[in-house]
Amino acid sequence: MLQLDHVTRHRAGRVAVQDLSLELAPGQILGLLGVNGAGKSTTLSMIAGALRPDRGAIRLNGEDFLEQPELARRLIGWLPERAPVWPELSVAEHLDAHGRLRGLGGTALRAAREAVLARLELQPLARRLAGMLSQGQRQRLGLACALLHHPTLLVLDEPANALDPVQVGALRKLVRELAKAGTAVILSTHVLVEVTAVCDRVAILHDGRLHHDGPVRADDHAALEHRFFEIAMQGATPAARAA
Numbered sequence: 001m002l003q004l005d006h007v008t009r010h011r012a013g014r015v016a017v018q019d020l021s022l023e024l025a026p027g028q029i030l031g032l033l034g035v036n037g038a039g040k041s042t043t044l045s046m047i048a049g050a051l052r053p054d055r056g057a058i059r060l061n062g063e064d065f066l067e068q069p070e071l072a073r074r075l076i077g078w079l080p081e082r083a084p085v086w087p088e089l090s091v092a093e094h095l096d097a098h099g100r101l102r103g104l105g106g107t108a109l110r111a112a113r114e115a116v117l118a119r120l121e122l123q124p125l126a127r128r129l130a131g132m133l134s135q136g137q138r139q140r141l142g143l144a145c146a147l148l149h150h151p152t153l154l155v156l157d158e159p160a161n162a163l164d165p166v167q168v169g170a171l172r173k174l175v176r177e178l179a180k181a182g183t184a185v186i187l188s189t190h191v192l193v194e195v196t197a198v199c200d201r202v203a204i205l206h207d208g209r210l211h212h213d214g215p216v217r218a219d220d221h222a223a224l225e226h227r228f229f230e231i232a233m234q235g236a237t238p239a240a241r242a243a
């Protein structure tokens, strides 16, 4: 359903993502793993339609959505690395604003809002101003905004950021349930355990290039850790390798 075809993007005069090709099927959970600056957020921003590739194509259900931004808004739910919030709007007002941007209104919007508030245990905070939320509560609001319109593709940039261990467990369960219902999920992280806990496939990025793309099994942690460090240490100084 999602296809990246030889995608390249420069940022501040340097290559951030280079010649990246990937495919994602409905119901798949792909972990995008990489060290700081590997190109994960740039990749996810392009998939979410917020950044244009310099070269290459991104297709969703066969359509090049760069020419059809409304398709991305309807089909994709995106939790950016730093989900923007309007401090003076309440949690419920945020959800209403996001819903309207995606064409929801009236009873359909109210039903979607109440469902997502319940699913993310945000009901007690519905009237609280976003400026008064903790970091973890903000992250859950960002997730709620991404889920509100039942996207076919969920793009999560470091979704476990700022969440407590209970909420991390709830997030993993939620992602698995969504995938079981057919939603494709792509999530970025630099934490290996996030990948082995929830993903069924992992792509490792380093210096903007794809170095590994393969399945994840529950007993894979040690092998995957070895592969990750092998890739992450490419180009590192001998002192850094020995550390």
Ligand SMILES: Nc1ncnc2c1ncn2[C@@H]1O[C@H](COP(=O)(O)OP(=O)(O)OP(=O)(O)O)[C@@H](O)[C@H]1O
Binding pocket: 011, 012, 014, 015, 016, 034, 035, 036, 037, 038, 039, 040, 041, 042, 043, 081, 190
């Ligand atoms: N807003 C920006 N302006 C200029 N360069 C940027 C910007 N954001 C990222 N970059 C550069 O693009 C490259 C890839 O960064 P990106 O944020 O995609 O990596 P990442 O893997 O998500 O890193 P992290 O784990 O630290 O979030 C880096 O060299 C980074 O310095």
